[in-house]
Amino acid sequence: MKITGIELRRIAMPLVAPFRTSFGTETERDVLLVRVVTPDAEGWGECVAMSEPLYSSEYVDGAADALRRFLIPALPAHADAEAVNRAMEPFKGHRMAKAALETAVLDASLRASGRSLGSFLGASRDRVPCGVSVGIMDSVPELLDTVAGYLDEGYVRVKLKIQPGWDVEPVRAVRERFGPDLLLQVDANAAYSLGDAPRLAALDAFGLLLVEQPLADDDMVQHARLARRIATPICLDESIESARHAAAAISLGACSIINVKPGRVGGYLEARRIHDLARAHGVTLWCGGMLETGVGRAANLALAALPGFTLPGDTSASRRYFATDVTAPFELRDGHLDVPTGPGIGVDPLPGVLDEVTVSTEWIPL
Numbered sequence: 001m002k003i004t005g006i007e008l009r010r011i012a013m014p015l016v017a018p019f020r021t022s023f024g025t026e027t028e029r030d031v032l033l034v035r036v037v038t039p040d041a042e043g044w045g046e047c048v049a050m051s052e053p054l055y056s057s058e059y060v061d062g063a064a065d066a067l068r069r070f071l072i073p074a075l076p077a078h079a080d081a082e083a084v085n086r087a088m089e090p091f092k093g094h095r096m097a098k099a100a101l102e103t104a105v106l107d108a109s110l111r112a113s114g115r116s117l118g119s120f121l122g123a124s125r126d127r128v129p130c131g132v133s134v135g136i137m138d139s140v141p142e143l144l145d146t147v148a149g150y151l152d153e154g155y156v157r158v159k160l161k162i163q164p165g166w167d168v169e170p171v172r173a174v175r176e177r178f179g180p181d182l183l184l185q186v187d188a189n190a191a192y193s194l195g196d197a198p199r200l201a202a203l204d205a206f207g208l209l210l211v212e213q214p215l216a217d218d219d220m221v222q223h224a225r226l227a228r229r230i231a232t233p234i235c236l237d238e239s240i241e242s243a244r245h246a247a248a249a250i251s252l253g254a255c256s257i258i259n260v261k262p263g264r265v266g267g268y269l270e271a272r273r274i275h276d277l278a279r280a281h282g283v284t285l286w287c288g289g290m291l292e293t294g295v296g297r298a299a300n301l302a303l304a305a306l307p308g309f310t311l312p313g314d315t316s317a318s319r320r321y322f323a324t325d326v327t328a329p330f331e332l333r334d335g336h337l338d339v340p341t342g343p344g345i346g347v348d349p350l351p352g353v354l355d356e357v358t359v360s361t362e363w364i365p366l
């Protein structure tokens with residue numbers, strides 16, 4: 001597929017409410033969208049990097065720079081997703097930047113052939129059950145009201161952000177208020193150390209599905225040690241940046257569940273490789289989120305519909321984060337979101353909305 005040129009478009013997406021985690025508070029998403037133009041179709045990809053390198057080492061200005069100076073210039077004039085990944089391989093890291101470019105190329109090629117991303121990846125369902133991620137709050141009563149609101153909207157699983165000082169008490173309160181059948185899990189974003197094992201073991205009393213990324217992103221050995229000291233299954237997020245990382249984590253016993261985020265692992269092809277590896281080893285998967293707009297959300301739903309994704313993911317409705325999405329909003333129905341069926345990612349940014357939220361746009365001819 002010949003690529004005529006690529007647009008880098010920065011958009012500012014205010015959040016409907018601050019989203020607080022152990023590493024900071026988000027009030028707006030500074031998003032980089034990548035649009036690949038070919039004679040037959042256009043394709044979109046969303047870079048999930050945050051404004052600052054707090055979730056991982058990537059940040060959106062750095063991703064734009066890596067794309068502009070290294071990744072896009074390395075592309076062959078005729079490329080498909082596999083060729084794009086090969087061309088980007090020599091450059092280290094920048095997986096979120098690479099994922100955005102791969103997705104845009106994949107989207108363009110699938111649109112040209114009239115094939116949906118779900119069909120290409122191997123989706124086995126046409127709708128997926130949706131969980132919701134709930135940030136750290138100023139008080140337990142505020143948390144309980146927020147969780148009640150999301151349950152009223154139909155979410156089938158609740159994930160609570162935790163950190164030292166905000167863990168056992170809020171988890172106990174949610175479990176006691178909403179009962180033993182609520183699918184409940186926590187995400188520490190690497191806020192604890194192995195010395196906190198007794199504190200994390202105290203969460204075993206609440207029947208959690210998992211504890212996500214309790215320890216440092218680069219410490220699988222400590223996670224393997226922690227796994228022998230707590231009963232709650234460990235799920236890794238930040239630690240898993242590739243199928244190799246997933247294989248290492250599985251063989252070390254560092255986790256029994258993986259939160260798969262295509263942006264974190266360099267794209268949907270690598271995400272599918274992790275899916276296939278995890279299935280072969282009986283490791284449970286679910287699809288994570290990075291507060292994506294409808295562009296990234298659509299693509300994540302295609303991935304979340306693969307057979308190995310057996311837990312509800314962080315694939316929430318658009319309104320969880322945005323008053324107005326850049327695509328037609330994804331709306332929860334009976335706790336599920338429909339997987340787009342159109343060619344490629346199956347959605348298009350709405351031109352009027354996109355223009356309103358655009359901060360800058362840059363055209364790079366090939």
Ligand SMILES: CSCC[C@@H](NC(=O)CCC(=O)O)C(=O)O
Nearest residue numbers: 021026133288289290291292314
């Ligand atoms: C700003 S926090 C982004 C990373 C976080 N993502 C979520 O909690 C879910 C976000 C979403 O619903 O998209 C995670 O560590 O899993």
Ligand SMILES: [Mg+2]
Nearest residue numbers: 187212213237
């Ligand atoms: Mg996480």
